[in-house]
Amino acid sequence: MQNNNKLKFVVLNFALILFLNFGYGQTNNITVRFIGNCGLYMTDGTSNIYFDFPYKSGAHHYSEYNLSELDSVKNHPVFIYTHRHSDHFSGRLVRKLSKKLDGQIFTPRNAEKLKNLNKELKDFTIEPIHTKHHFSFNHYSYLITWHNKKIFISGDTETSDTIATQKDLDWAFVPVWLLVDAMEKKINLGGISKMFAIYHIGPRDQITNAAADPKIKLLNKQGERIAISY
């Protein structure tokens, strides 16, 4: 009898674990993989979106990346760029990859076409927001809403005025100078986003999360992943 009960418990437990794994388990994630500079690969398991990648490896003394990154780009990729500086964008590489893998390319020059993605991709909307960047006439930041998660891609813009108008973001991807600008302007970052990921950290930069702020994630390891569950 005792043994029987034990067995029942084990079976029940086993069923519960299976249920958790295959039912409403942790499979519902948007995964963000940091490639280098502002290069990000995002997927919900169905769509494959690349921000500011491929760029020219090592351009402007910023991060290099392993060439295997180019080989690992998935089929039907969507490439979205904040601007066309070479530490963010390589026209030659992205055209080649897009042709090979049946992709789509969006830069500030055709950003208005991004609204087509809102119909193509599941539970996805993207809003391009024109922002300023020195020496670049055309620079966009992007607000994505994907499976009801709000993700903000800042790019290289120097001023925090645009992000200051956002609220209830889940993740904001920003360079460190944007946070410095926001702090100088006494903008309440807490109300803007639950989490901040700091990207575009070059090999010459020394950036630490000195206060160990749990809302700040330093993207200083290439290949690192962030999971956003929904």
Ligand SMILES: [Zn+2]
């Ligand atoms: Zn840059």
